[in-house]
Amino acid sequence: MGKNSRERHKAKRKAAGAAQRRRAAAMPGLGDPLSPFEAARVSSQRQQAEQIVEQAIHARHEGDTAELDRCHELLTTGPGGAAGLQIVDRVLFTVVLREVERAWRRGWQPAEMVRVARREYAAPQGRLLVDAIAAQMRSYAAATVDERWQSQLAALDAHVWWEHDDRYVTAWGERQGLDRAGVITLVVEVLHLLATLPPIEPVGPMPGTVRPAAAAPPPHVDQRMLDRVRALLAKAESTDFPEEADAFTAKAQELMARHRIDHVLLVAAAGKRDQPLTRRICIDNPYEAPKTLLLQVVAEANSCRAIWAKRFGFTTIVGFPGDLDTTELLFTSLLTQATRAMTRAKPAPDRYGRNTTRSFRQSFLTAYASRIGERLSTTTETVDREMAASAGTVDLLPVLAAREDAVRDAFEKQFPESGKHATTVNNPEGWASGRAAADQASLHGRQALT
Incomplete structure (x- = not known):
């Protein structure tokens, strides 16, 4: 192989490596390990995205439309271009799952949460919440979930249909025929709803709690x-x-x-x-x-x-x-x-x-x-x-x-x-x-x- 050919192959390998690093930065966790510098940058963008999400929820609660519009625009475009969009989507879905679990700990059951979402907003918000519930239920073995919860999940047809959580926001928008701005609006509405649900009396064990052995029917039950x-x-x-x-x-x-x-x-x-x-x-x-x-x-x-x-x-x-x-x-x-x-x-x-x-x-x-x-x-x-x-x-x-x-x-x-x-x-x-x-x-x- 001549000198010119070796130089061309070297340049191609260098370009391919650069492209691979760019893909890894755009999709953290799906490519090669990040360098310390890239990891710090991604962490900073994630923190920034989390802060914007929290500000959006607060602005919606306070009725501050100017601040809500500003946060909405940042979440729609993403901090830092295309790489930032992937980080924003991951943060949005992570925060939704976190708020779902918090609502469960405040006494809310899956069917009740979805019903309130449909009641206070509309069917799309309810469907988004069903997906979030299905995703959160992956953390629990079926044997540790109360039968009443399992019945509600079956009635809601709660299942994970998307391939990767980082892609959920985009996939859900395509599934519902919504652009990114519309999806961001719905996600913020669901987050605000979950964050403002008051504590209510628990009526059954939380998922993840080991169920007691089923007791035999008492003799008086005919x-x-x-x-x-x-x-x-x-x-x-x-x-x-x-x-x-x-x-x-x-x-x-x-x-x-x-x-x-x-x-x-x-x-x-x-x-x-x-x-x-x-x-x-x-x-x-x-x-x-x-x-x-x-x-x-x-x-x-x-x-x-x-x-x-x-x-x-x-x-x-x-x-x-x-x-x-x-x-x-x-x-x-x-x-x-x-x-x-x-x-x-x-x-x-x-x-x-x-x-x-x-x-x-x-x-x-x-x-x-x-x-x-x-x-x-x-x-x-x-x-x-x-x-x-x-x-x-x-x-x-x-x-x-x-x-x-x-x-x-x-x-x-x-x-x-x-x-x-x-x-x-x-x-x-x-x-x-x-x-x-x-x-x-x-x-x-x-x-x-x-």
Whole structure:
């Protein structure tokens, strides 16, 4: 090989090495190890990007649009050109994952976080958060994740579909048909949401916590009875005849009330003591307030306490496990019956010919909830008295009182300044129709099934 050829090959190798170093600088961690100088430069850019992200979150919280626009522009263009863009994308995704974990430690579960993102923003923010949750779950072995979390993750279809976290921001934008500026806006919105979620009561173990061995079902749980309750409520929901719906619902509530008393008797006789738990149930628009009222009266009739978080669209219920199950099951059935009756009713226009559907339905559901509460309380009190009279050697009334005290104490500890919410009633026709529907769906006609 001649001298000129050797020089050309040497120049090519030198150029190739320079190109390789540039690629490594643009994609740290994916190429050759960085030199100390390059590592220091990348570290400085990463710190700068993290600072800009924090400033963007703060500016959004304070409503400082000028500062938010400045941060948005820096994150869109990246500090230091193309290499800076890769660093910004890595920082953005890392901060999102960090905030997801912090929200979990403040009591939030995956489905709740995604629901709030969709509620306060829109579907794209929810999809971005689903991806972040899926990415964060890679840190935990499946055996250390609670079954309720696994169920939520499956329902959300949370999975990692992108090839590398450093490429996520770009890949997500392409997947959603958004330019970089639009993606940056959504990421900052999600970060602001996560950073401002308040602490709430945990309702299950954090991922990464070793799950205790599943306990055998207690002897008082009669699966056939629970299946019968579900079947009765399903029949109440499906029938077109109010009298049948009335009878099916009545029998279901009676069985559930007796099931609760049977559990109390068993625990009292065995000298055991269980503890109240916390559960959250989502309430969707429209007519959230009267729907929440219905859930509250059903909870109270089953010895639970409930409070509505209006901003986040869920109600927190405190009670003993069996009572929580009863509350959720019966609320779902009664709301189904109420919705059917409400949509069948045809409200008349007002005297000016204006549509009154919204005010009618608001008043309908409020009246329905109020009347259902009255009738459920009556039925439950009757069952309590009958079971107390036949309890034999167990003095049931003090046991029931102790359970109510335990629920109240647990609820007040979580919500020391709780209060009932008010609902608006301004449609007399809707109020009357709602109470009539509650009478038809409530607890009469027991003789037909006993």
